[in-house]
Amino acid sequence: MSDRFTEYPLDKVHRLFEPGPVVLVSTADEQGRANLMTNGFNMTVRHSSTIALVVGPWDHSFSALRATGECVIGLPGRDILETVVDIGNVSGADTxxxxxFGLTPAPAATVRAPLVSECFANVECTVADDRLVGDYDLWLLRIEKAWIDPAAPAASEVHHRGDGTFSTNGDLIDLRRRMTKWEALTRD
Ligand SMILES: Cc1cc2nc3c(=O)[nH]c(=O)nc-3n(C[C@H](O)[C@H](O)[C@H](O)COP(=O)(O)O)c2cc1C
Known part of the structure; x- marks a missing residue:
């Protein structure tokens, strides 16, 4: 595990994904060869346990995810966004x-796929349910462990607008006092 990270509580991992980040998916195939792909189709499914990702057979990463049932999801910030786009335009089959791209793998605690040291957060996952992969390329992933750089500014994630343009975050609007039914989600 990289010195950059401290453990992030599983019941807060949804906060990393609810804003709709563009992410890196790190895999290691059965021979231990690590790969990376870019992913924009992802979402929280259960607060502390489940994330969904679209990874299709057009991706070289698909076969490693299928074979090992493991991946790491790295959350990149603005500082490596150009690299994130380039990673999504090259195949790990030949590269x-x-x-x-000069990225640094760091050992994960529960899976063989490496953490991405240059990301501000990393989430170790195993496949929880692949029943929707055949029809929708949609993987339901169990969150095993999560890591964050405590020095990273809040809301460091970057968003793909679906057309090759991206946005960082603007004003943060604090409506925690209105979350009366969901007050537990607003606690530090
Ligand atoms: C901004 C961006 C978002 C992407 N989102 C997804 C996605 O959600 N799911 C997917 O299967 N591929 C997505 N891709 C495409 C993969 O990253 C691309 O096919 C990549 O080359 C796969 O790498 P691999 O073949 O080494 O696995 C995206 C690419 C970019 C640039």
Whole structure:
């Protein structure tokens, strides 16, 4: 595990995904070869346990995820956004993207896929349910462990607008006092 990270509570992991981040999916195939892909189709499904990701057979990463049932989801900030886009435009079938893009793998605690040291957060996952993969390329992932850089500014994630343009976050609007039914979600 990289010195950059401290453990992030599982019941807060939904906060990383609810804003709709563009993410990196890190896998390691059965021979231990690590790969990275870019992903914009992701969502929280259960607050502390489940994330959904679209990873299709057009991605080289698909076969490693299928074979090992494991991945790490890295959350990149603005500082590596150009690299994140380039990673989504190159295949791991013929390129070692870690090497090519100068990213640093760090050992995860529960899966063989590495953490991405340059991301501000990393979430270790295993496949919880693949029943929707055949029809929708949709993987339901169990959250095993999560890590965050405590020094990263809040709301560091970046958003893909679906057309090759991206946005960072604007004003933060604090409506925690209106979350009366969901007060537990607003606690630190
Ligand atoms: C901004 C962006 C978002 C993407 N989102 C997804 C996605 O949600 N699901 C997916 O299967 N591919 C997505 N891709 C495409 C993969 O990242 C791309 O196919 C990549 O080359 C896969 O790498 P691999 O073949 O080494 O696995 C996205 C690409 C970009 C640039």
């Amino acid at each position: 070692d993207k870690w090497e090519r």
